[in-house]
Amino acid sequence: MHAGDTIMALSSGALPSGVAVIRLSGPKVREALSFVAGELPKPRVLTLRKIGADRQLDHGLVAWFPAPHSFTGEDCAELQVHGSPAGIKAILRTLGDFGLRLAERGEFTRRAFENGKLDLMAIEGLGDLLNAETEKQRQQALARYDGRLTARVEAWRHTLLDLRAEIEARLDFSDEGDVADDLPRSFESQLLDLRGSISDALASLSSGRIVRExxxxxxxxxxxxxxxxxxxxxxxxxxxxxxxxxxxxxxxxxxxxxxxxxxxxxxxxxxxxxxxxxxxxxxxxxxxxxxxxxxxxxxxxxxxxxxxxxxxxxxxxxxxxxxxxxxxxxxxxxxxxxxxxxxxxxxxxxxxxxxxxxxGSEPSLVSHERDRHALHEAIAAVDEAKRNLMNWELAAESLRHASAALERLIGRVDAEQVLDRLFSSFCIGK
Missing domain, CATH: 3.40.50.300 (P-loop containing nucleotide triphosphate hydrolases)
Known part of the structure; x- marks a missing residue:
């Protein structure tokens, strides 16, 4: 994958079909769209256009999504045309002559991740949604894709940051008169509440797995x-x-x-x-x-x-x-x-x-083996922090390990290997 390339793909189903969708993303989309469809339409407004460069290949609806307000965060466009195998080949060939290349598996979604439009858990939810065969699978995948688990993980991370700040303030400014010598009475109860919240989420893993599998x-x-x-x-x-x-x-x-x-x-x-x-x-x-x-x-x-x-x-x-x-x-x-x-x-x-x-009646947000590993690691680190409260340096380091486990779950660190494996299962054009 080359980040500077402009990519294209047939994003709809197998041909022939009543309608086919060709998706474009990258720095040359604006010029490519003008090349095959004439004057740029208004952003995010479907517009009927003739499709072709030196000769008409088809006519269909054109949508233009300028960056950053697009799925990938780059300039994007979609051509909704007739699902003729010959017509699609001709349009892709014309775009290829203009300098666009065919996208690899999951490349549109990977660009969305790299441009901050989706986090790793949302991408996994999208993959589950594409593969959903039953109503419960659809509900669970959509909940993950919509960011409900991300919101919970972010809340846990903010709590961990607050707890670390309490400890590190005493480590860094112990000689200042306005910094208390002892941790607040609520510190340990906050730690226990955080552990309980993560444990409750982890307990739903079994039901989440059953829905998925x-x-x-x-x-x-x-x-x-x-x-x-x-x-x-x-x-x-x-x-x-x-x-x-x-x-x-x-x-x-x-x-x-x-x-x-x-x-x-x-x-x-x-x-x-x-x-x-x-x-x-x-x-x-x-x-x-x-x-x-x-x-x-x-x-x-x-x-x-x-x-x-x-x-x-x-x-x-x-x-x-x-x-x-x-x-x-x-x-x-x-x-x-x-x-x-x-x-x-x-x-x-x-x-x-x-x-x-x-x-259960509600969709579980925790359903992947990667979730289990990260949440187990976070809980173990929180337990370690509680045992080390008499040694602030060790407690702060344990809380940092808990934060790192949650950051890996979102995909802020160590994401490459997970992404390579995940995107290999995506279809071309997604």
Whole structure:
């Protein structure tokens, strides 16, 4: 990436399409826009123009965003034209001849970061928003992108700065008569309140992760208990092989499902039993590992199969009696029949309620592993400062470490490695 370049990209979806959006950013945007669309339109006002230089290539809407009031903080423009593959190629070729180059992945967003338009957490929120598949994922990503977590982190940083100022004033001006010898009585309570606030945010990490990655639901039981049939019934597709032969499932199959705006990841697992088959044994080992990491366990039992030993797990467990058309299944939490459809809506409703309990009603702002690491580090530094209150130099250094951990979270320090990894997952034109 070269900061001085003017970049361009098709920022809309695949061609052909009804409308296509070409985005421009950089120092030559003003001249490039005049070159292909004539006189500059009023800033931030869509204007219908002919598109082309020496010959007309298309006509469409043109928007002009002079710096610094743009997404990237640079001069920007957008061309909203017809989504013709030939037309887009011709426009990009004309702009390329004028000196613009095609943008790399995430380059527009990276420029926004480098020009102070977005912080690192907002960029992560934007990435989550682009990948959001369910309503809860959209809500959570938008909350992060809108800066709600940034605002909380900034409030913690201001508190830390105030606390450091109290200590450092006594270190730097201990010989001045107007500086008290002791810290204010409220100092320790402020420190404890700060720790509690960060801890509360960290406690929401689990629900935030579940929203981003999905509620993991393990379907387990003996071979032929109906796991694959239930997966197919819930997903309304033949994603899993259903066979009377035991042990046909050898690996963990993940099937995403949107229930009430929340992502659920259904795990179709090998049936649990003693076996001499090495391949099936490996499948059972993987099934046990998946159960151990699941958020919800659906323990399936059928009237025509032997019962398996239910594994110990911390997951929320529902006992599901399958093949209810063959026998009374009243002693189970839910009785279902994939043949008749009986009980499936009840099971979906139960999953929805359990999912809401795991994710909460409000979107969690803390949802990334990077969040966990930074907040843990900040809490540890605050605890260290509290232990060192009798030694002001050490306490001040501990508070500085807490501030540095929060600054890394925002992206004010040590951001390059995170940015390189993050932008590699962005699409061209964003």
């Amino acid at each position: 999905g509620v993991r639901v393990a379907l387990a039981g003996a071979p032929n208990a109906g796991k694959s049939s239930l997966i197919n019934a819930l997903s309304k597709s033949d994603v899993a092989i259903v066979s009377d032969e035991a042990g046909t499932t050898r690996d963990v199959r993940e099937v995403p499902l949107d229930i009430g705006g929340q992502l659920f990841v259904l795990l179709d697992l090998a049936g649990l039993r003693a076996t001499s088959s090495k391949a099936e044994a490996e499948g059972i080992r993987r099934a046990e590992a998946a159960i151990a990491s699941a958020d919800i366990l659906l323990w399936l039992e059928a009237p025509d199969t032997e019962k398996a030993i239910r594994p110990n797990t911390s997951a929320i467990t529902l006992s599901v009696g399958t093949k209810s058309d063959m026998a009374d299944r009243a002693r189970y939490d839910v009785a279902i029949s994939t043949l008749t459809g009986a009980g499936l809506n009840e099971l979906i409703d139960r999953l929805k309620i359990l999912g809401e309990g795991l994710t």
